[in-house]
Amino acid sequence: MTESNQHPGSTGARSATAGTGEQKSEWQTIKSIFAASSGNLVEWFDFYIYAFFSVYFAEQFFVEGNPTLSLMQSAGVFFVGFLMRPIGGYVFGRAADRIGRKNSMLISILLMCAGSLCMAILPTSATAGSWAAILLLLVRMIQGLAVGGEYGATATYMSEVATEGKRGFYSSFQYVTLIGGQLLASLLAVVMTHTLGTDQIEGGWWRLPFVIGAAAAVVSLWLRRGLEETTSTETRENENSGSFREVLRHPRSFFVVLGITCVGSLVFYVFTTYMQKFLLLQNEGTPGEETFNKGSIADLMTVCLLIFVVMQPIAGKISDKIGRKNNMLIFVIGMIALPIPLLSMIGKSQSMVTAGILIVIAMAFISMYTSISGIVKAEMFPAHIRGIGVGFTYAIGNSLFGGSAEYVALWFRNAGLGTWFAIYVVAIAIVGLVAVLFMHDNRKHSTIDNAHSSAYKRIGS
Template identity: 55%
Template sequence: MTTTNTAIPESAHYTGEERSKRILAIVGASSGNLVEWFDFYVYAFCAIYFAPAFFPSDDPTVQLLNTAGVFAAGFLMRPIGGWLFGRVADKHGRKNSMMISVLMMCGGSLLIACLPTYHSIGAWAPALLLVARLFQGLSVGGEYGTTATYMSEIALKGQRGFFGSFQYVTLIGGQLLAVLTVVILQQFLSTDELKAYGWRIPFVVGAIAAVISLFLRRSLKETTSAEMRKNKDAGSMAALFRDNKAAFITVLGYTAGGSLIFYTFTTYMQKYLVNTSGMDAKTASYIMTGALFVYMCMQPLFGMIADKIGRRSSMMWFGALGTICTVPILMTLKTTSNPFVAFILITLALAIVSFYTSISGLVKAEMFPPHIRALGVGLAYAVANAVFGGSAEYVALSLKNMGMENNFYWYVTVMMAIAFLFSLRLPKQPKYLHHDL
């Protein structure tokens, strides 16, 4: 693998004031990203407490399956959100799209926090819960593409990998804060109190945080010009597939593998440690909380590495190492009962994934011209994420249930090999974004 340096050397292009403004813009954009993911994932962590309020049943499993179905519906809204907000971002500006996105997430969280229960309004309760979740799914589906595009465009030249990595810092941070909020509530409220009203508190916190993020995003600098937004092809699906079909397929190809391995070693891994490795659920939670924290902290480091060796090389290392190491790591985890060994192996896997996640938004943004960039990034990500990332846990558990769990390891490996092959299609020098701003 080559290590061609595609980074633009830092020079005197920026005054101190301009540097400060751009860094503040990164903070504003990434703060909204953190809030979006906090609001989206707090639903999953609180489901065990609010499930009986919306889906009365004598069987707790049925209750959780119903809440999981609503969660999945939100996940499936992501492609629509990627298209809708990508179009808004390209035709009406990145700033407007990000403000609408976080406002929609705020509305969804506030609605869930205030929803009457099944006991009060009957079937309207789960129906309204579904509506709120669909709003959140749309919002988070549009958040990734627009934020990735904006952060890539506003980041300082020569340091785009470093600054772009904060998208995943805040994405993972949102998940960790959601867990932490629930853990804190568990220390102060009893299980009965959490089921009665305590589960509403995280949604109120998320709604308030979204309002704060909205004000931060109001001050963002727009990265598109009026001329670009007036382009007849801005945000056009026809233009995307007419002129940029190859770029779209390339992004789809490596995002499929990237999403699959990301969800394998994050959201699914806790269940894997319990169901396959035979660890205690609390121990698995501790392992994953620690691993995710380290993973979050690794993102800027791997972003800096990409600035040094080039985005294409970083993506190739991701594909190659993922192909070589996935089966050995999962097979070893399957047989280990040592929490420290499990932590080291999962952290190693997440380090490999970091070659991709630290620069994923940036690499995608560099594939598309400005007038359809947000649409191309958002839609390609959302489709691949919904199909491959969203199905990771289902596929893994289904194969385990059929007694063919090892086949899942090879499935991930094959997708990583495909990601490597698509990484070879990346240009050695970025076609777009290289000279933007």
């Protein structure tokens, strides 16, 4: 008996509107992608504001007088936010399968809006003492829950609504907006640094970005209200819909998604958010003029992220031609070969241009993963568990390795073992290579386009 016979409604929809069975026009698809990805941009903007502005407010909540330790504590809170992602991935992934992708996305954007408003009014240790750090931690947990729910629902929705044969290209806009959120946070840091200066930002203006993020979430909520649902009533009412136990009956899909997420999330955060701290600490204790200061680093990362955004649809389109597995092989092989020499050269660089070129080289390989991060996972799970299969599994690997990237890197540095961090990255990349080798070619085995003939079969009764 085939999987689809065992579980009616488990197959993926080939049309752009799985719930209705009607084929969308290209323009309708573009509008749906835009509306769905707008919330993705806002949520990640809200989440990344913390990473970019923590250098301005870390000592107001944590240890004063020791930049490395205060940044480590700030990164620790960033990590805790990531640890909430599996909970968000489970709750919202299950919701995406049982009540629909659209409703799940609406709830997650509302939660992020609330978290951003709370960040904007948090008291510092000067007024709240030790409670300041505790409150900061709680707010980041709320935001982590929201982002954990956002990824799975959005990745699944955009994969299903995309046009067949162009799913890699259209799905790449999830990371266009994800990185776009990071880019906007970085750009805002640049503007505020040049117009207000470090002293004024540290004096309280760091709260402004969180107010902006909350307001943008309201706009996204309005855009998402017009989305059409991609799941059918049959799929949502399947007795195993949204069940993680059912996900585990697809072990190949589960472990491949987990393996590629571990390395993908790790290197993404190493060469984006951690680079800011890496370059900043490079000149710590160096007398004379600093090559890398907060303002110049913000400028550099803004340019790098802009280039990274442009890479996404290009790499996504490549995957439509050569297959997702080949994209992933290019990515993991690059991440095995490059981190040790690149991190060493960036660390020794005395030129902003040189450092930027090296970072962009890493990003070119990483884009082979990020551009198809959502679709490559969605194509491994049947529709009735696609939300939780993508969202929860991704959140586990992302929280453990993406969220810990900065903290682990800073720990190695604080212990005087900075060069060992690159070896750690390579070791995780090798695990990712093993996972990619167990992937099937999506051009024959996609559960969205070839559900009945996909090799990603259910195990057990």
